[in-house]
Amino acid sequence: GAVVSQHPSRVICKSGTSVKIECRSLDFQATTMFWYRQFPKQSLMLMATSNEGSKATYEQGVEKDKFLINHASLTLSTLTVTSAHPEDSSFYICSAAYSGNTIYFGEGSWLTVV
């Protein structure tokens, strides 16, 4: 069945460095993917909409220069956290819609910035 996969599942990076998180749709094409962020014990907040072949659409308050999104193919969207700071530590999760409006989420990626 349709599956969305994220990699890495956990990553630790030093403050000031950049880290890339991948979101792949397996066995189906996704022209649109979504990136969410979840802080500990909080709900998920939409960060941006990733559009294949065009610029991402960011939600209000999300810095597009800090959270770079690239949707290079119909099966891959990447989120790059640039110049990471400890406050960027969070659980990042992507989603993609499969045929029939069934939305699948990736397993999520835990980012810890030290």
Added chain:
Amino acid sequence: AQSVTQPDIHITVSEGASLELRCNYSYGATPYLFWYVQSPGQGLQLLLKYFSGDTLVQGIKGFEAEFKRSQSSFNLRKPSVHWSDAAEYFCAVGGPNNAGNMLTFGGGTRLMVKP
């Protein structure tokens, strides 16, 4: 703007007891409604969804939810809770303008199950 409220942050039930998790939404048109479950440190698993038609929706793991337009609610129910149901539950709303793909989530309800 669309919004979702889950009034109960924590709920504790005994194993074998029935369960109802509340969800109220605000949306300007016919909503697409979802319930997801998240185990600690894990991603989200879709329990069920409502787009149209029968307002009582059956999902996986014995869960069901009922869409009540007059009350703007989409409560999740299960007749007999199992210890493995302990997790965080999220209600979410999307809309036909984006095929329901862009979701707004409620704050979540943490379910604890007593033996």
